[in-house]
Amino acid sequence: MITGKNHIGNRLSALGSKTYKTFNPQSNIENGHVFSEASKDEIDEAVNLAAEAFKAFRTISGVKKAVFLRAIADEILNLGDALLDTYCSETGLPKGRAEGERGRTVFQLRTFADLVEKGSWVEASIDTAIPERTPVPKPDLRKMSIPIGPIVVFGASNFPLAYSTAGGDTAAALAAGCPVIVKSHPMHAGTGELVASAVVRAGQDTDMPNGVFSNLNSSGIEVGQHLVQHPKVKGVGFTGSIRGGRALYDLAAKRQEPIPVFAEMGSINPVVLLPEALKKNIDGWAETYAKSITLGTGQFCTNPGLLLGIKSDALDEFIKKLADGIVHIEPGCMLHPNIFGAYEKNKSRALAQSELSLVADFENHVTTNYARQALAKVDGADFLENLSLHQEVFGPFSIVVQCEDVKELELVISKLEGQLTGTLIVDNKEMIEYQSIIEALKNRVGRIIFNGVPTGVEVCPSMTHGGPYPASTDSRFTAVGIHSIKRWVRPFSFQDWPNDLLPEELKNENPLKIKRLVNGEWTNNKI
């Protein structure tokens, strides 16, 4: 049941005076529930509870954390159609997408449950003492990852489940042993509250300390700002715009004690079309990219916003076919009138640049909040000059950059900002011939794709979802997959600690049977 209240730990609370509603972009009307924005006192209470909960939660066993994470997954499924219906009414997305994203969310929670239950993720390392060493004895040192403290998670507009309330950031933080305070996304506050209720129920049922999870409603930027500046908050996870992510990063960097902010932000996901590969399959690539550009109404962080090619008849034909493909796809509803408005504004701003020419525009009548997909083209030299064209237009819009030659193509790639992904359309011969192009692209991205599309982010250990700034604020981490837990932990060493008082992970007997680096060798054995 949606109450419109905040979850301050296990308690529902609505002390603030500011209220707001969510919006159904399909029917173009506000949804009924009234949400109460968290007051300053409520925010402080949530953070204080989290700091208190951390004292117990940071040493809870992996097995218990796994029970908690699995209970969250089960409780989310228990929400049934109420969750799916709310999701659809707050996003305009179809039920199939809601189900798919719920599946991904549950899968992430269970994957982290498996990870912490097995326990080897702590990267235990043991160097045993050498008392007889000269000139000084070698002490016994044992290291493992421990949680850094309460984490604030900002829900993403475009993934109400998988990247929001109990999404990847939250699952990773809880798995690490960090309490989480969610800054709920205002566009899907009802979905958020339902998921939050599932997390709270799971926490109570599995005896987690009160405050291990809170969910704060917020319609503007104040709640988030207050959270990021709170001295007891020790890390931030964010998925959203460059402007929003950078603002939080700057706030965190200015704190007396700076804290890590992992913000996954904008990306235009360049696709490099090499001539031979393109020529061989113009129709196929045009069809594939018409779909990829418009998938989910272009509202994915890995949407291909930039197609880079070398001027040729084949490229001309590809542009024509892609344009044709794009205008024949049915427009989709965007997540919210504000997102639709931003899309129209940013698309118009891009198209107002004299260097850019429109090659495809869906001109038929569309329903309110439905996005008209579009495709434009620009010369390489002009693209290099006009940095405004390097900015993301969130939605079903792409630009084809027509380079004079390989040299210009390499220059364009090297001048791109950091990206989540880079894609190569390439044949085997070109993989050798265009090595410098490929290397230049690798240096700008977190993931490189061979003859495919950037949309679709597989949840698996080998995924990197991140990349050089501004794809993320710290390229040394990924936001997706089990290794995203590394964002929320720090190494910690025990020196000469009595064996029976060490954490299970570091005891001689290796009771958890985890993989450990013992005197330089990886082993599951006891010492």
Add this chain to the structure above:
Amino acid sequence: MITGKNHIGNRLSALGSKTYKTFNPQSNIENGHVFSEASKDEIDEAVNLAAEAFKAFRTISGVKKAVFLRAIADEILNLGDALLDTYCSETGLPKGRAEGERGRTVFQLRTFADLVEKGSWVEASIDTAIPERTPVPKPDLRKMSIPIGPIVVFGASNFPLAYSTAGGDTAAALAAGCPVIVKSHPMHAGTGELVASAVVRAGQDTDMPNGVFSNLNSSGIEVGQHLVQHPKVKGVGFTGSIRGGRALYDLAAKRQEPIPVFAEMGSINPVVLLPEALKKNIDGWAETYAKSITLGTGQFCTNPGLLLGIKSDALDEFIKKLADGIVHIEPGCMLHPNIFGAYEKNKSRALAQSELSLVADFENHVTTNYARQALAKVDGADFLENLSLHQEVFGPFSIVVQCEDVKELELVISKLEGQLTGTLIVDNKEMIEYQSIIEALKNRVGRIIFNGVPTGVEVCPSMTHGGPYPASTDSRFTAVGIHSIKRWVRPFSFQDWPNDLLPEELKNENPLKIKRLVNGEWTNNKI
């Protein structure tokens, strides 16, 4: 031979007009060599060369990097007495210390050589494709760590070899595949130049690209500022004061593209004296700590600057014995008149606080630049009130905090800033009884020591040298040990990449026979 010039890649250069000399604190006179500070053009040239070198260096095999790192170690040893003599003349430290630190430096370089030669450090992860999966096929994803780009390393005043020119930060960055530009420490510019010449020779002899290493002289803050703000610099390693490290962190955070700064900064390394353990061995602990506080004239980042106990006769006696021990130790020479001056100033400022009372002060005549060690005490409540007493006094000076009871002791610990280390003097019964004290201490430090001293930082995989701010700017990393390489790498994923064009680390055949996570299982096998 010392020329006083900068190493801009493989070339010596002295275009700047600003010059300076180093100083011998033992003889209290300037050393003879004149060093030329790097000009803006020289800085830019070094960074541009590094960015160019990165194109080749980032894909050089681990085997070749190992050859380079070992050659650096050999070339440093080849410098022979010239290096040791210069070291001593620029630091006032004894030759034995110079030899010990050289050994540590060479050991670090060789350890990183072994690490990258073996190759498993890249944390390779492979998830093979499932083309038949529904609703969408699973792509083939393969991930490994790759270098982030040119790194600026700031030499430390107190470790001219192990934490400077070719010290831990540089060794880790080169091992990762990142070119290094060293901002040489002005106090030991000659030592720095000699080591730089060894690195450059090693690079030439092992065919490394020009620009993989540069060494820039600098007497003030401008060279460092310019380096950290340079768009082609991608990371910063620093060891030194909180003020210096924070200034660099702030500069890096304000860049258009923020970059990671790992600054290892101040620490007062609290030692908690629990009553029973102390009572049993008052003489022993007093003697041990008199030595630890004055070791290396207190010029270690792990120097125990704070001793925390509960008021008792035993604590009074410990203070008396410790004071007695301290004043009977021969004073040592500090690294530089400026460091000596700062010690005297900071010690006086601390002692000027009315809450603090001096309990030991070496009052005999000392040679110029020799530090008078001192010990002071303060009540717990006063320490909690007066935050200036929480600040590091770099040198042989410690404060004993006398708490009223366990509760006050826990409060004092919880109010401490982040620390590199925390030490417990404790008996087995107290390990159980004082769990909340121990947990509070763990939450403030990077390494916790059982019945020992914080001085002495073992170089081994299980070491954490870092900790919550301000011990470091990012507690998620260590500055010492093989895992310090993680500061300079990022995960990178290949999707559906042709097997024969993958890096060796990710090929099906596993030609390097490294440990990889393949479909969720760690294995050295091929696929």
